[in-house]
Amino acid sequence: MLAIETDNLSKNYHEFQALNNVNLKIESGSIYGFIGLNGAGKTTTMRILLNMIKASKGNAQILGQDISHVSAEFWNQVGYLIETPHAYKNMTVKENLDIYGELRMLSKHDRRKRINELMDILQLTQYKNTLVRDLSLGNNQKIGLIKALIHHPKILLLDEPTNGLDPTGLTAVRRLILDEAKNYGTTILISSHILDEMEKMVTEIGILNHGQLILQQSRNEFEKDARKTLHLKFSSASDMQAAKIVMKYILVRESPKERKIEVPIIAEKTVNQVEQTLATNQIFPISNHVERESLEKYFLREIGEKQ
């Protein structure tokens, strides 16, 4: 079942077309990584999905309902963090979070429990009595994230939620997102430029390029389509040279200092072929493993090829 779907979503800002016939299909319970360069149209898409701005053409459904015809209560099922979060600057962290919980109609007991739990996961407890105006950028971002998911929404839209976070913050946010999806079946649409982080979380991928969705696929499809390389390491430089000679028909990349060779896997039989060729010639690498290209490389290749 699709939790979020758009049909030919388009948006023009005067003559500039920011979105061009975008057809998002986001499965229920998935973590959908929405990837694109600056200005690709990610925030614009999310703003339309949240009814903050109107599409110029096309429509969008969330949980099967056309978002232009839903009641105010409908939005209780949705949480979001779009760019810089807004909080009351002259109130403490705890006071702000309590207001968010109240707005989402959590009982006093439930919001105290949930706020303590979230502050603990995001390492905010020590700042609970700090005024929001005195918080760092990263901690402000965490407040925005808590606001987005305090009520366990069915749908969560996160636009660059890891802005300004340090490595411990990144790990904590990742854990929170993965737990929310796993334990509550939340459908999460997330954009970020930190593709290493995205790669650790996403179950689906959508690449937006100049307002067009140029690729949309499941994680399994990405794993299958991404380029793979066979990495071979040899005990001596002479073994490495010998391996290069017997594999002359295959384009290889070498790192002579480390006595390593990388062989692009262009067909299913490549690995077997290489291993057999080496064995026939009595050349035995000391290590041998296959690596898949990163999501970042995959993304850059996809947009490069379609520029």
Ligand SMILES: Nc1ncnc2c1ncn2[C@@H]1O[C@H](COP(=O)(O)OP(=O)(O)OP(=O)(O)O)[C@@H](O)[C@H]1O
């Ligand atoms: N209100 C506006 N008026 C005119 N142009 C706009 C407006 N909002 C966005 N744009 C333009 O639309 C395009 C898409 O912007 P958007 O913010 O959606 O991109 P993005 O993918 O979220 O980028 P980033 O990764 O930098 O956040 C950009 O070229 C931007 O300048």
